[in-house]
Amino acid sequence: MSSKKIIEHSEAATRFNKDVERVNWHDETLWFVREKRDKSANQIQDWELLRETASQIKNNVLANMHDYLSDFEANAQKNGIIVHWAADAKEHNEIVHSILQKHDVKQMVKSKSMLTEECHLNDYLADKGIEVIDSDLGEYIVQLRKEPPSHIVLPAIHLKKEDVSETFHEHLGTEKGNFDPQYLTESARRQLRDTFLTRKAALTGVNFAIAETGEFVVCTNEGNADMGAHLADVHIACMGFEKLIPKREHLGVFLRLLARSATGQPITTFSSHFKKPRDGKEIHVVIVDNGRSTQLGRPDFRNSLKCIRCGACMNTCPVYRRSGGHSYHNAVAGPIGSILAPNLDMSKNADLPFASTLCGSCTNVCPVKIDIHDQLYKWRQVLVKEGHTPTSKTIAMKTMATVLANPTVFNLAGKSGRFVMKNMPGLVNNKMNKWYDQREMPEVPEESFREWYKKNSRESKAKKDE
């Protein structure tokens, strides 16, 4: 995606909204997931205390990141895990490639890792002649379609079963027109089983890395991370450094929150703790910075690093639900993606903090209490100050500021505005005017409030004087 010209969120959202029926379906499907989250959260009497506790643990992690990372590395090494450090996406990809080269691996199976999406690992390895197969069903589907995932937890949520059926018919030879999810899943299961059995290397993400013990935890429902890792000679686990938590006992807090927030399940089917490699096998952990240390240094935005990637903010977001994950042109979409992406590249992602109504629903559902909507608002200030917003918007805002700051100009602008809208509506109600998109302009009042007030306050004064 990096090489392609980026289509801004608003434009991509407009395209997404052309198919009304499909947008409504997308909206309802994600809202359904949000409702499942609510139902599940409401069954836990201490839910709010859990969120607060998780938030405090993560605050502690941010304040002690240096020491916890050093502890994690030392303890992981004691366990026989090989630890690597990558300053950026390029170094991450090179490290993974060098491990595969060392073992003469040409094919790798991968479970869900948004970090490798962020680093565009698949493309990098493909260029080096290494084939990567994504084993999470949703990721497998979008990979066959040569699309990025549209959601961090539900990668193929933008697709209907008819789309999946078409894709599988084309690539796996499934029956044309058979849309049964059971049948389609079974077909993928059979295909991927062979993949698991024949790959010498498996790559997984990391949900939590524990400083105290040097182990890491990977959560899946499908069991695909485990199928890959336990059958391969080499297991590579890639993590952004913010995945750290201090102690094993803290998993009790996070595992209670993660799946309930994500899909409403009480826990993922598998929560696998990898501490030591099997005899004669290797586990590598790649710790990645890629801009995170910069974000850690921004007091207004560092809280975004508390994220545990549950996706609740996306499921609840009225903009995400009606614009789709791809409109965010970033590995992580939705509200959280919109506060992470500008840190990676301000000019490329300047549109994203504006893809929000600032309604605050994301903040309300976040299991680690990230102030997402406040950060969206703050990013807007930063982006304007640093000149990353479109010139038309800057001019409009500056003009507005001048008008609002000067009563005479304001009066005149109001008068001429009313005159134009009344007598030459075409000047306003046209395609050039963004405010007119999907909106009717209001009816023009005879006079402004100021004029009305002047008149009426005089009248009421006169009445009082009588």
Add this chain to the structure above:
Amino acid sequence: MSSKAEILQKIKNSQPSGLAELPNLKVLGSEQFDVLEMYKTVLRNIGGNPKEVADYNEVIAYIKSNYPLEKRIITTVPELSEIAVLDWTNDDPHSLQNVELTIIKAHFGVAENSALWVTDDILGQRVAPFITQYLAIIVNKKDLIPTMHQAYDRIGNQEYGFGTFIAGPSKTADIEQSLVLGAHGARGLVVFLMD
């Protein structure tokens, strides 16, 4: 400077100063409920099958009447040698690809989410509960605990190379949010709750 030193230095310069103390976890997990009933309800809700049994004979009888005995059944539980083989734990893990049913024991179960804690000393092989078509796990009723907080109290500093919580059969809803059991791991899970 190596990437490691560079990253750690940047983090040191960037991380917020000031105290952010770790919260007290002891205040969590005080929920009161019947752990056995909760366990069974939650397990059923996520597609698993709870089965109360008095002893291993009942486990054997259930397996005999519900699974094809002519197919490959493996276990790590010596009491089940009548219906399952025990000599597979040193085999190449790939050779388990034709296993129909794996029967293992869990250290304990968590009522709030029906998760069962297993580690490689009782798994036989790490891949065993994943590669099998069907999975059966035995847990003692007295080893059911209410929440994940008690779970980690119980795990404490337990030493293991690999450990996992298993809650229900493998599943996916990646196609239009339709739940399908049996994604890559076991298609079905029966949990024997033993007296």
